[in-house]
Every structure is written in structure tokens, then in C-alpha cells.
Amino acid sequence: DGSVIVVEIEKKCVTRCWGDGKTEIIAHTGGGPNGLAIGPDGALWVCNNGGFIYTEMDGLLIPGNCPDDYDGGRIERIDLSTGKVERVLDTVDGHKLKGPNDLVFDKAGNLYFTDHGKTYSRHRDFGGLFFLARGASEAKELDFHYTSPNGVGLSPDEQTVYMADTLTGRMWAFDLESPGVIKPASPFNGGRVVATMPGLQY
Structure with missing residues (x-):
């Protein structure tokens, strides 16, 4: 229908937008809905980061530390016809x-x-890259102990997974032996750096 579905992290909701300026909230997820995609089942799948404390700077809301009402991160599934939110993982x-x-x-x-x-305020939990096979109820960790894993994507042939590490300004690549199986690489990191920015820009 030409609409676009977006997350509103600070408002804790998922919203549908039309070209004429009309918007409609599909679901209130709580926490902090982040990345989303339509899954093979036709539902919306959402990465929920659990929320942030925000600071306003020059008209922008900058995400920061963990909020007092944080109850963990999760993967969620939203039924587009009803708006029902299901915690998958x-x-x-x-x-x-x-x-x-x-x-x-x-x-x-x-x-x-x-x-x-x-x-x-005094420490940071590290992040990583994970895999959930279609139809499975449990995911597995592919690689861990990265500073700030952010965007993720696949190469056109699906033989490589790319991951952005925001705070270090690096793009990592992980070569796959098969879906969800990373080829052996460095003993310290499962991937290889394919791009980085000078001066830790991001």
C-alpha cells in the first residue's frame, strides 16, 4: 500500500507512515524497539534494546545509559493484523x-x-552477533565481545555476514561455511575488518 513501517525508539512503539503525512501506531512494545524486518511468516520481527536514558542536544535525543525500568533486551514478533507483541527470545x-x-x-x-x-554509569556490557534458525526456539552466539555491534547485513550470495561496530568505527565481515556457521578466522575475532574510519570516527 506504499506505507513505510518505522521504529520510534524513545516513544517505545512501532509506527506505520503514509506519504500524505498520516501515521498509525501498530504496536507499543515498551523498552526500545530498534531494528525491524518482515519475517518469512509475514510478521514484523523487532530487536528491542530495552530502552535508554536520553539527553537532548541541539534538538536531537541522544541515547545514553541504561534506564531504571530496564528489564533486558529481546527479540519480539508483532502480528501486523492485530498489533499483538510476542517475546520470542x-x-x-x-x-x-x-x-x-x-x-x-x-x-x-x-x-x-x-x-x-x-x-x-561505571561499566559497559559487550555485544555480539547471533543466529536463530528458522523454526528454532533457541538462538546461538556466533561471535562476542565487540564494543558496540550495530547494523547487520548479508552479501548477495549470503556467504558473508557484515556487522558494523559503531563506537570503534569498524565494519566486520564474517565468512560462512553454512547458515549460522562462521569459518575459522583469527583466534581473537571470528571476523575480519573490511573498513574503518581514522580517528575513531563513526
Whole structure:
């Protein structure tokens, strides 16, 4: 119908927008809805980062530390016909998700997603790259201990997963042996840096 669906992180909702300026809230998720995509089941899949404390600077809201009402990050599924929000996933390998950020489906319907981690007043939880096979109820960690995993995407042949690490200004690439299986790389990182910015720009 020509509409576009967006997340409004600070308002904690998912909104449909039309070209004539009309908007409609599809669902109130709470937390901080971040990346979203339409899944193979026709539903909206959402990375919910759990929310932020915001600071206003020059008319912009800048996300910062973890809010007092934070109850963890999660992957959610929204039924587009009803707006019902379902929590699909909030732990991986026994570890709670901190701040899921972005997601991408491959052609088979498997899901790759990033967790940005979470910032507190005196420390920061690291993030990583994760995989949920289509139809599975449990995800697995592909690689971890990155400063701030953000956007994620697949190469056209789906043989490589790309991940942006915001605060370090780096783009990582992870070569795949098969869906959800990374080829052996450096003993310290599962991927390789394919782009970086001078002076830690991002």
C-alpha cells in the first residue's frame, strides 16, 4: 500500500507512515524497539534494546545509559493484523540479551541479529552477533565481545555476514561455511575488518 513501517525508539512503539503525512501506531512494545524486518511468516520481527536514558542536544535525543525500568533486551514478533507483541527470545546460551540492535533474514528465513550491549554509569556490557534458525526456539552466539555491534547485513550470495561496530568505527565481515556457521578466522575475532574510519570516527 506504499506505507513505510518505522521504529520510534524513545516513544517505545512501532509506527506505520503514509506519504500524505498520516501515521498509525501498530504496536507499543515498551523498552526500545530498534531494528525491524518482515519475517518469512509475514510478521514484523523487532530487536528491542530495552530502552535508554536520553539527553537532548541541539534538538536531537541522544541515547545514553541504561534506564531504571530496564528489564533486558529481546527479540519480539508483532502480528501486523492485530498489533499483538510476542517475546520470542531474551536469552542465548543461558546469557540474557542486553540490547538487540539490528536483524536480517536470509533467503531461507534464518535470522541473524546483533546485540549492541548496554552502557551503565561505571561499566559497559559487550555485544555480539547471533543466529536463530528458522523454526528454532533457541538462538546461538556466533561471535562476542565487540564494543558496540550495530547494523547487520548479508552479501548477495549470503556467504558473508557484515556487522558494523559503531563506537570503534569498524565494519566486520564474517565468512560462512553454512547458515549460522562462521569459518575459522583469527583466534581473537571470528571476523575480519573490511573498513574503518581514522580517528575513531563513526
